Amino acid sequence: MLAILYPHVLKAQVPMKRALAILGSAIFLVIAPGTLAGYGPWAICRWRMAPPFFGFFPIRMVGVLLIAAGLPVLLDSFARFAIQGLGTPAPVAPPQRLVVTGLYRYVRNPIYVALVSLIFGQGLFFSSVGVLEYGLAVWLGFFAWVLIFEEPTLRGKFGKDYEDYCARVPRWIPRLRRELRA
16 A cells, blocks of 8 residues: 555665665675685684695695686675665564575575685685685585575565575575476
8 A cells, every 4th residue: 555655665775775785785795704714814814825736736726716716606696685675684674675696596505605605715826725624614514504594585475476485496505507497
């Protein structure tokens, strides 16, 4: 009824919600991923170079590639939550709309994949076994979080839309070819 009587009010709310979502996402980006993928590896190895694993310098380049691949994925995913989902990746301010565009067409959890890529990339770049072990622990934590909390919550909130999405898009490893739709 409100939409019929005051459509201009509802239209004005979307930009405001989007602006708050962008601000909230930016703050959460600094706090959560900044801590997990920035401070965590730094606290372990102080970002000091050790000799390359097995004395093989190209392993460092694999680390650089993982970091270079992870960062834009992380930033794009956060932006999509704010701009399209009108929310943040933070559980306290979740998106109002299911985000299934961009990299979410290929993998359901690009933020977690990006964070693990950033951590493993640093482990390889700095030749730090501790950072690699930390990356494995973070991935196991993400895996448990997704199974125990995130997926049940999304099923409850978005119902069949989320179920259909899960049937089409893998959780962790992206499908690189698109499926044909009937």
